[in-house]
Each structure stands twice: as structure tokens, then as C-alpha cells.
Amino acid sequence: MISDRHGKEKQGVRHIAGNQNPYPAFTWQFVQSDASDPAAERGGVRNRLTIISAPAGYGKSILLGEWISQRDIPVAWLSLERGENVPARFWKYFITALNEIPQVRLTGIGESISQVLDSSQPVTMEVELIKLVNSFSGIEEQVIMVLDDVHNITETQIHQDLVFLIDHLKRSIGGMHLVVAGRIDPPWPLARWRARG
Secondary structure, eight states, X not given: OEEOTTSOEEXXXXXXXXXXXXXXXXXXXXXXXXXXXXXXHTTOOOSSEEEEEOOTTSOHHHHHHHHHHTOOSOEEEEEOOGXXXXXXXXXXXXXXXXXXXHHHHTTOHHHHHHHHHHXXXXXXXXXXXXXXXXXXXXXXXXXXXXXXXXXXXXXXXXXXXXXXXXXXXXXXSSEEEEXXXXXXXXXXXXXXXXXXX
């Protein structure tokens, strides 16, 4: 259970200690677009990726926090800093955040990937990311992974790995939905993904 700065408890939203900023509360209202979809009633989303981009001070984190608060879905939240531009460190934080969600922790995949990242051997993240994607096939519920301040990530390899992950996520209500927020769109093949749906 997480409490925001106003003392309100947030269920199912996890933060990594020392690297997270509780999202602020506000009063916007969202309109459910497809009330006939049972998964949508829980706040599920069918796409693999949601991007929120706007200049500093435009309320990205506030918007995202409110959107999450209206969903009955487990969420992991990772606020990114410039120091996370080391691939092994980035993925260690990513996996640690995901493991705060009980459904993910039960798969054991986070522990497996963390051990690989901690080893002195060179790591091919594509192999580990395929394991991560496959682990979600056993999770019927959707989980949301939030990467806030993604503009702080400038390391090309991390972006290539994220593109690989997104390309392999299944497009359904189950599994992982990735949400990224930043001051600019990330350097990903967004036009290709939009065309593909």
C-alpha cells in the first residue's frame, strides 16, 4: 500500500524506494470509451503501449497518476533519472519495479533476469526480454509498467531493447502494457507501430 503526499492510500501502485516520486492528486475526470467491454470496465487497455509527451510543467505525471487511479489494474512505476543510462542498471530497476507486482513476482522471471544482470558475463538483453514476454503468457490479468521521465534515457542500447520488448508484447487485455511519459517522444518506430495498429 502506498500513500500519496496527501495521505491517501494507493492500492496496487508500487514505487522503488529512493527512486520514485509519488504522483500528485488532482480532480480531472476521465470518460470510459467502451463501457460494453468487460475488460475496459476494469480499466484495461488493448494496445501494448501508451505514450504521453509534453514539455515540462504540463502535468504529465498528474495525468498519468489520475488515469492509473481509475483503473483496477496492478501498476509498477519507475521514475527515470539520467543515472539510469547504463543498460544493466536500467533493466535491474525495471525488473525490480515489475517484481513489486505479486502476479509478476510469482512467475520468478524477475529473479532469473536479475541473476543474469548481476553476473560478470556479457548479457544479451533480447534473450532475457523474450523470457520476460513469455512469462506474461501465464498471467491472465493485465499489469501496467510506467516509465516516467523517459526523456532522461539517452543510451541507444536501452532504447533498442525497449523497442524489441514492445515489438514482442502481445496486443491484448492480458499481459503487460507499457506506459511512457516524457518531454519528447522517444526515438522509437512510432509511425510503424501506429500503421500496424
